[in-house]
Amino acid sequence: MGKWSLLPLVLLLGLAFALQPGQAIPDFALLDPQGRTVTxxxxxxxxxxxxxxxxxxxxxxxxxxxxxxxxxxxxPFYVISAEPRDTREVVLDYMRAYxxxxxLLASDRDRPQQVAARFRVLGHPWTFVVDAEGKVVALFAGRAGREALLDALLLAGADLP
Known part of the structure; x- marks a missing residue:
């Protein structure tokens, strides 16, 4: 069996391991680009x-x-690089286009990789849609399609235009 044939199995195991809909997101403390703490x-x-x-x-x-x-x-779309080599400068330069x-960047309390571990993220990209209570409504391992993401935002209580 080739390594690419194992990819679907890895994604399924990753989804089973990650935070699930209905679970509260874990606590974290990271910094926004202005140095303010976001929890x-x-x-x-x-x-x-x-x-x-x-x-x-x-x-x-x-x-x-x-x-x-x-x-x-x-x-709000909060983006967290779970890559240890992505320095503050790399992240901020990349985000100029967006x-x-x-x-969200490293703080004295947390590193992005630690936060990713608390969310039980096993790859890139992983996208979580969170409701007003801080509970996961949907998660996407890999690409999040437009319609599915908009549906998840509606489930999260977003007031969409």
């Missing part, structure tokens, strides 16, 4: 949380569509 409790909700990496080809393909949704809906995304 699970303080983030604006409903929201979308995307775990990504600068080298990830699926992330590169997906981000323009996600950014359009962020622009159209006004829903001004509606709010990148």
């Amino acid at each position: 699970a409790a303080s983030m604006r909700k409903p929201a979308v949380i995307v775990f990504w990496a600068s080298w990830c080809p699926v992330c590169r393909e997906e981000f323009p569509g996600l950014h359009r949704i962020a622009e159209e809906t006004g829903i 001004p509606r995304f709010l990148p």
Whole structure:
């Protein structure tokens, strides 16, 4: 069996392992680009949380569509690089093309990789849709399709245009 034939199995196991709909997102404390602390409790909700990496080809393909949704809906998209080599400078440079995304960066308390581990993320990109109570409504391992993401935002209580 080739390594590519195992990919669906890995994705299924990853989805089974990750936070599930109905579960509260874990506590974290990361910094926004201005140095303000963002926690699970303080983030604006409903929201979308995307775990990504600068080298990830699926992330590169997906981000323009996600950014359009962020622009159209006004829903906050928090993006967290789970890649240890993605420094603050790399993340902020990458995010210049996506001004509606709010990148979250390492703080004195947490590193993005630690937060990804609490969400039980096993790859890139992983997208979580969170409702006003901070509970996961939907998660996507890999690309999040536009219609599915908009449906999840409606389930999260988002007031879409």
